[in-house]
Amino acid sequence: MNVSVLANTLIGSEIIKIGNEVNEMKRKGAKIANLTIGDFDPSIFPIPVELKEEIVTAYNQGHTNYPPADGILPLRETIVDVLADRYQLTYATSDILVAGGSRPLIYATYLALVDPGDKVIYPAPSWNNNHYCHLSSANGVAVETTVENNFMPTAAQLKPHLKGATLLALCSPLNPTGTMFTKAQLEEICDIVIEENKSRGADEKPLYIMYDQIYSLLTFGKEHVNPVSLRPELKDYTIYIDGISKCLASTGVRVGWAFGPEKIVSKMKALLGHIGAWAPKAEQVAVAKYFADKGQVDNFLASFKTQVQASLDELYNGFQQLKTEGFAVDAVVPMGAIYLTLKIDYIGKTTPEGDLLKNSADVNFYLIKEAQSALVPFSAFGNDENMPWFRASIGGCSLQDIKDMLPRIKTALSKLK
Ligand SMILES: Cc1ncc(COP(=O)(O)O)c(C=O)c1O
Incomplete structure (x- = not known):
């Protein structure tokens, strides 16, 4: 070949x-x-009617040129507000990266953090981590979960694998199971990551968490939890993945975002800039307006x-x-x-x-x-x-x-x- x-x-x-x-x-x-x-x-x-109208309006207004590499500022401002309001998370617009759906952002997270041969831990079942490990030449370690914990990984299952790992890929609500972390489950995982990072020398790469919460607005009466709200000291080590694909039934609209430490997000921006995985500008303009109206969402x-x-x-x-x-x-x-x-x-x-x-x-x-x-x-x-x-x-x-x-x-x- x-x-x-x-x-x-x-x-x-x-x-x-x-x-x-x-x-x-x-x-x-x-x-x-x-x-x-x-x-x-x-x-x-169908997607929200108002979002569809905003997209059409944005095209009619001529938003058809390149967007900025990290996403248009009004969208990143809207995301900052949404994070504060819905998740009590404090991030700056410079901590946010918009892309054409969340997939490029997952790939960019891997590329920005993982060197060939680095250990990446993820639960099995989970969605596509095996493929992203392959694309980044990572040493993927799939940790099997059980129905007793709703197929969500536990600290006890993950702990034996943390030594030397670069990335822990987590997702809640989880694709493929439709189940979620409880606060106690995620707290225990956060604590072992903090403990692992404390044990590493200043010249070692820390253990990062990629936290995919793309389904976080699609929950049925259960509280969505996230690492940094539970353990603020994880802010330097957590990259979040989110977007509108699932919560607005908008898989074809292609607007996703990641947020995390600026020094990592800026590398992800540089990587995706070369790939050119921006969300279309008109869609960004529309999502910025649509998402800013909480009542409408x-x-x-x-x-x-x-x-x-x-x-x-x-x-x-x-x-x-x-x-x-x-x-x-x-x-x-x-x-x-x-x-x-x-x-x-x-x-x-x-x-x-x-x-x-x-x-x-x-x-x-x-x-x-x-x-x-x-x-x-x-x-x-x-x-x-x-x-x-x-x-x-x-x-x-x-x-x-x-x-x-x-x-x-x-x-x-x-x-x-
Ligand atoms: C957990 C999870 N993250 C990310 C994605 C990809 O989303 P997008 O369509 O925004 O690239 C999916 C799609 O199925 C998913 O299930």
């Missing part, structure tokens, strides 16, 4: 692979409940979250009902984001055609074919292929789609021996 080793060894997103398979079946006429991609069907979950969030939660609850209750009927399934109570964690414990069973379901991918494809219902196995999030847990993402389906899907899953599971 006459391409780079990096290009040659890249692993494509497994989620997109399953999603493509589903789309191909749909193209051939199959009607499938697609609970794969962490995206929204705009006909079911809260109104949208109230109805959006009600709609998201109705779908998650329907699915959760449907699986609990199947469980009481004796099916080998389970579900974890949804706390935030757009995901539900489902257990479908049918690895090792045989289909009516005599095919053995050898792993979670086999179970998934059986359900796609037999129940026209597509999920993503946790193996796509760093877990073993024998793990019987799956992510259901509700953004691409209506409530009715979910209602219709549950009896199909029941029938398909009943056929397995």
Whole structure:
């Protein structure tokens, strides 16, 4: 292969692979409940009307040239206010970096902090950290979590891996589980990071936390917690990832932001400047105005979250009902984001055609074919292929789609021996 080793060894997103398979079946006429991609069907979950109008207005006003490399000042000012108001976090506009969605900012965090071979710790399941480790030639250490802690990592699980690590990648509410840190869980993790950094010499790189809180406004009655609010001394060591993709159902609008110590954020800005991963200027102008109106944002969030939660609850209750009927399934109570964690414990069973379901991918494809219902196995999030847990993402389906899907899953599971 006459391409780079990096290009040659890249692993494509497994989620997109399953999603493509589903789309191909749909193209051939199959009607499938697609609970794969962490995206929204705009006909079911449209972006806020006022945001759409602001975007159109900004284009009409001619905001079509390069934005500043760190994002337009009015947007960074709005973000400063939002951080103070919603999270009681004090940051300056120079601590904030805007980009074309949050992905480039995650990549920039890795690039700014991680040297080839550096240890990066992340929980499994979690979203895409394995890929960012590969892109930055990091030594990724996936720490397996358990259902007893809602698949959130604990201090006890992480502690043995902290020595010599450069980055701890955390996310709450977590993709793929839809679960969240409790205050006590995150406090304990903060304390072991502080302890680890105290043990390092002045010439050593400290241990940083990347805290992805892109789903923090999509919670269902649970309090979102974050490292610096809990332990202010972590401010020098924490890089936050956030943006509008999920909380405003705006995955295609492409506005995200990171914030953290200026000396790191300025390096991230320099890296992304070369890549050119700015958010489009008109979208930045629109988000600056839209997000500054708290009442408007809260109104949208109230109805959006009600709609998201109705779908998650329907699915959760449907699986609990199947469980009481004796099916080998389970579900974890949804706390935030757009995901539900489902257990479908049918690895090792045989289909009516005599095919053995050898792993979670086999179970998934059986359900796609037999129940026209597509999920993503946790193996796509760093877990073993024998793990019987799956992510259901509700953004691409209506409530009715979910209602219709549950009896199909029941029938398909009943056929397995
Ligand atoms: C935890 C998490 N962070 C970041 C992203 C990426 O967001 P964006 O679309 O803003 O790049 C996603 C998308 O699925 C996500 O789940």
